[in-house]
Amino acid sequence: MLLRIPVLDHGYLEAIESWGSDERIVEAARMSTGKGFLRWDEGPCPACGTMDEQGPGCHACEGKGSVRGDVHLLRRLWTMKHATPFEMAGLVIEVQAPIFVFREWHRHRTQSYNEMSARYMPLPNVNYIPSVARLLINSKTNKQAGTVAGAEELTEGVAFIFQESLRHIYAEAETLYQQALRAGIPKELARIHLPVGRYSRMRASANLRNWLAFLTLRMDQAAQWEIRQYANAVGEIIAERFPRTWALFTEGRK
């Protein structure tokens, strides 16, 4: 059972709890026809013995041996975008990530959030430094991930210097933060110069339909590399708990 997956230099993603299953999704979908989940059996039709992979139920014996329908039904739900049965399962996670990642994450309005608050407690001094390899990933094709017009070609040496500059300004920010707190500046104001690269922590909950919508956007090449690492970690957990749905999701992304 996957527990805590390390992400970036100081972040993590941890599965707190999941509910539902691939079977429950089929059961919910079968409400429309008054039936429930039967079994995944993908062998020959128990009624007529034919190996038939097309359509729901066995075509050879005209659906009389329809116990094999569940594999097909799940596929059809996914490919035809019958999305509501996927709302009958879900996942709660805990995640530590830089504030700029949470800024993107919180735009997903179908999740529930409980986050650490700098109004209640001083934020721990944990900040994100991108690796040199990461700094050198500069997409020419992705406008958002690109450089400004007229920028120089980034070199490894300059990437090292940028890391050093980050460390320096992060340290300075922390010093001012501690001084301000001690001097009696209210917590909610003492933190306003803290960088968006500082780590925060939250719990997030959503149903499976909405997690998959999140992953569709955040595993995409157009998403920022950092949030993609978190999305991939969410994907690992979903793959473990909902393997059949995950197989359909990854198949659909190709």
Place this chain on the structure above:
Amino acid sequence: MLLRIPVLDHGYLEAIESWGSDERIVEAARMSTGKGFLRWDEGPCPACGTMDEQGPGCHACEGKGSVRGDVHLLRRLWTMKHATPFEMAGLVIEVQAPIFVFREWHRHRTQSYNEMSARYMPLPNVNYIPSVARLLINSKTNKQAGTVAGAEELTEGVAFIFQESLRHIYAEAETLYQQALRAGIPKELARIHLPVGRYSRMRASANLRNWLAFLTLRMDQAAQWEIRQYANAVGEIIAERFPRTWALFTEGRK
């Protein structure tokens, strides 16, 4: 463990699955201060021995023995309407109820639904007949539950006759339904004369915050008596799975 609770003459409500717990709610709320769930212990403070019921943590020893804070925190979340931690738990149910109850239910837009469909399968011939006792509950104070202006005083005898008339027209509707289906009327049209008193079936899922919002409206005296019976059954399940939250909810309703 409560499973299937009978409701009305042919309905039921069944707990399929719940997630989270009173403890998980506290844990999620504690994200804001970077702490988690400790324990419910309501005895004397383990640090200083004082019995102190006010505020979060032990006041006598200035919070050093704050393990007793969880009881107080849950109460404070509820009374101060800090609702998001209650989104970290939830419940999936299956319910069989008359269509007119589902019409009210589906106005709650924060739940997920998968319902039986008359477009996919002929609806079973199960219909709601209110009991005579129920027919005689006529609220003088509740406009919605009242009679039209100038109506007679309902007698027990007339209530019996109304039951009989319902049985008659329900039977007639079923006969026409079966005839129409056999005659080749598409399923989606053969059902348009079916009464809103016919039973349907669905799965519904929501987080605890939204279930409690549902109950606030649907356990209320202003709600129709029929949906109130279903709301009470949801309440029984919540009481069993989330006893501390339930205690606060019922306390708040008085």
Place this chain on the structure above:
Amino acid sequence: MLLRIPVLDHGYLEAIESWGSDERIVEAARMSTGKGFLRWDEGPCPACGTMDEQGPGCHACEGKGSVRGDVHLLRRLWTMKHATPFEMAGLVIEVQAPIFVFREWHRHRTQSYNEMSARYMPLPNVNYIPSVARLLINSKTNKQAGTVAGAEELTEGVAFIFQESLRHIYAEAETLYQQALRAGIPKELARIHLPVGRYSRMRASANLRNWLAFLTLRMDQAAQWEIRQYANAVGEIIAERFPRTWALFTEGRK
């Protein structure tokens, strides 16, 4: 200005109010780059005179004459599913439709609804009778719209008889309704035998993104013919108020 569009035998759809415009959608999208709406001009680039249809802004003069970008930006938003700018416009309608249509409609949880209530007032005696032509549309390919197994081939004569039977049972239901109301049965119970073919009335409001999601599902061949007529009417109003967005939507459906 389109006002009240008749739908089915006794229904209608009426535009109450819309907000936003194709221009506002572009303005909102341009928040991300700090720019606003410029103009739709689709002629040659005013800066360099070149006719250039590719990409945002004029490629020939490297974006210096970017006033033509708005046409392209709107298209890119739509085709790349950048959906949030389409939430900055919307539409309020009033609609009269059979209850079974509202049952499907209310599954769309992103709309706001205010509907006539049989608990507050006796429902007017207006009921849906499908035309013979409509009854004879029986999809062989669409399972939901189809007949039950073993059904006869529907003839025009039988369709006429079904219409007659509907009129008969509708009248009977109305008679019982009036008798029950007069006899002192509470309004909320006197209506439980009324058919799902009876008309109700509501106001519905949603932003444009969610109206288009509604139309994607409800203008589809898999949707019941009746709700499709209402969806088409919504489409007529959107076409009038948001012509450029509508053009992209219809283009995308082909």
Place this chain on the structure above:
Amino acid sequence: MLLRIPVLDHGYLEAIESWGSDERIVEAARMSTGKGFLRWDEGPCPACGTMDEQGPGCHACEGKGSVRGDVHLLRRLWTMKHATPFEMAGLVIEVQAPIFVFREWHRHRTQSYNEMSARYMPLPNVNYIPSVARLLINSKTNKQAGTVAGAEELTEGVAFIFQESLRHIYAEAETLYQQALRAGIPKELARIHLPVGRYSRMRASANLRNWLAFLTLRMDQAAQWEIRQYANAVGEIIAERFPRTWALFTEGRK
């Protein structure tokens, strides 16, 4: 007509567009009884001449002269929390505020957002410096707005020094930002040390019900002073466009 309201040192809030009105809210609520908006007339009942302020319609003549009911209906909707009619009106605004204010704002998941993105464009160098008067507002009663345990008493002199330190670290952050951009660091990484006190800009849209829920939380004393200034500005716009609803809202907050 209110347009752009200045907020904090460099922020603003601007009304882009509103829809609906106090009258439309009444019209929507009257869907339940099949009636519409009549008039606000608060003088004597036109049917019987009596001055009657209680209940919906005129009590003296038993509702026959019910034209005065609209004032009472709006009040009853509000006080009894019949919230859905307030979803039939709404407001689109544009707002410039520090990132830490947007972090709180975006937790409201029923609004639509389009925000400036540092992935698309370099963020303008505009940063928040709290006034000395603001720095000295230190709530003893509000835990979130308070200082850390053991902090000194904040003096005016130290507040000046904190302002100066903010200016210094903001300038340093901007210098590093510009250097990094020029050196070829991708825009999405060159900004990770920027402070949460930097201003961003967005459009936000919501219906009136959800704006009022936002104001209930964000005009409250427990909300951070900065977001309260923005909430007050939203209130000014709502007061102007929906004066009767606003009067009920403010009355209810006392």
